[in-house]
Amino acid sequence: MNKPTLIFIINPSAGKGKSLSKDLVLSHWPNHQVIFEEAYDGRAERILNYLEQGITEFVVAGGDGTVNDIAKFLVHTNASMGIIPLGSGNGLARDLGLPTEPLEALSVVSNGTVRAIDVGYLNGKPFFCTAGLGFDALCAHDFAKKKHSRGLWNYIKIIFERYFSYTGIEARYQNGIKRYFSITFANAGQFGNNAYIAPHARVDDGLLDCAMILPHPKWRFADLGIRLISKRLNGFPYFEHLNFKDLKLEDLSDLHAHIDGEAVDLEGPTVHVKIEEKALKVII
Numbered sequence: 394m395n396k397p398t399l400i401f402i403i404n405p406s407a408g409k410g411k412s413l414s415k416d417l418v419l420s421h422w423p424n425h426q427v428i429f430e431e432a433y434d435g436r437a438e439r440i441l442n443y444l445e446q447g448i449t450e451f452v453v454a455g456g457d458g459t460v461n462d463i464a465k466f467l468v469h470t471n472a473s474m475g476i477i478p479l480g481s482g483n484g485l486a487r488d489l490g491l492p493t494e495p496l497e498a499l500s501v502v503s504n505g506t507v508r509a510i511d512v513g514y515l516n517g518k519p520f521f522c523t524a525g526l527g528f529d530a531l532c533a534h535d536f537a538k539k540k541h542s543r544g545l546w547n548y549i550k551i552i553f554e555r556y557f558s559y560t561g562i563e564a565r566y567q568n569g570i571k572r573y574f575s576i577t578f579a580n581a582g583q584f585g586n587n588a589y590i591a592p593h594a595r596v597d598d599g600l601l602d603c604a605m606i607l608p609h610p611k612w613r614f615a616d617l618g619i620r621l622i623s624k625r626l627n628g629f630p631y632f633e634h635l636n637f638k639d640l641k642l643e644d645l646s647d648l649h650a651h652i653d654g655e656a657v658d659l660e661g662p663t664v665h666v667k668i669e670e671k672a673l674k675v676i677i
Contacts, residue, residue, distance in 0.1 A: 398448050399425040400440075402463055404432040404455030407479035413454060413495045421503040425450070432459045440466045449473060452502060452676075454495070456480015457522050457585060461653040465519045468512055468672045475502035475676040481545045482585020482654060484522040488596060489581075489677050502676050509671035510596040513580045515652060516665055521673065523584055523591075524652045526645065526664065527562040527575035528606075531555060533651035545586060561608045563646040564664075570644060574606040574631070578640075578666045585654070591634070592624040599670045600636045607631040639667045 399422050403413065419427055430439065432455055440463065443451075449470075453463045454477035467474055477498045478486035489508075492498045515524045535551045561572045577584075579591035579602040591602035609617070609631035620626045627634065641663065648659040 396424060396426045397450065398446075399427045399450045399452065400430060400443055400448060401427050401452045402430045402432055402436075402454065402459075403477075404459040404479065407455040407459065413477065413479070413499075417496070418499065421499045432462060436462065437466065444470055444472060451475070452477060454479050457482055457484050457653040458655040460485055461519070461521060461655065464521055464673055467674070468519060468669070471674075473507045473674040473676050475505065477502065480585070481548065484583050484585035484654070485581050485596075487585065487587060488522070488583060489675060491677065505676040507674050508597070508677050510673050510675055511580055511599060511601075512669045512672040513578055513601050514667050514669065515578065515650065516659065516663075518652055518657065520578070520580065520652045521596075522581045522653050523577055523579045524650065524666070525575060525577040526564070526642075526647070526650050527573055528555070528559050529575050529577060529584070530647075530649040530651045530656070531559065533654060534649050534656040537656040556614060557611050563644070564642040565644040566640075566642055572608055574608050576642070577604040578602070579604055580668075588621040589624045589626065590621065592626065597671060599668065600638060601640075601666065601668050603635050603637060603640060603666075605633040607633065637666075639665075641665045 401418055449472045451472055452475040453460050457480055460476055464474055476486045476491055477495055478491060478493050483493055491501055513520045532551050532555060536548055561574050563570055563572050577590045579594040581596050582591050582594040583589045591604045594602040620629050626632055643663045645662040650657050650659050
């Protein structure tokens, strides 16, 4: 009998300092034929070709951006996806309870079960963890433009560089225009690194969370940071929150956005965000 095929996709620039050899991967799937791929431009054709061959098992080793790059091709298919978190944030993997150490994550994924999760869409582009506007999008764009290695500390540096001068983004929701510091659409509860922007969000509850931080005194920086880490953002006086299935914001004053932490540019001053319930199968 032929062995089932597993496609193992790794981002070679992720996971600095973390060991993930091919022999280690093969030892966790001894009964599979494992095909190794790198995350690279042009991967769409390769992934779609594997799906056409009837291959349904994929494992992605990388951060939230790499996970998004692969997962978007697996939505509404019979394929399932495991995650080995090698990024600087790993928001979706952490929310799913996966270990951040590669060896532990390999063991969990190789022996795991399949769970269907929701998928969010921002102007038709899928996200699996968070997407957003305002300050977080600005930082994502700065992070993408600068010539440096990826990693948490470089991102924190950008936050400090931008936070104290940032004035916010204007958007129209329903009948009123309002200024926001940031607007986050959350399928999972956190950005990554256990910074919880929407502590009550669940990846399979059929709802997205809209977490809005309003302009606030900058001396509350430490308070805001502590609340993000301690899951107490709901008590921040400059925070608003709602659950939704379909939401539209118009007349945006800034066309920067991020999808799963990766910088994107909007084509116009309108954002339409919606959910598709249990559209992606993940292994946990």
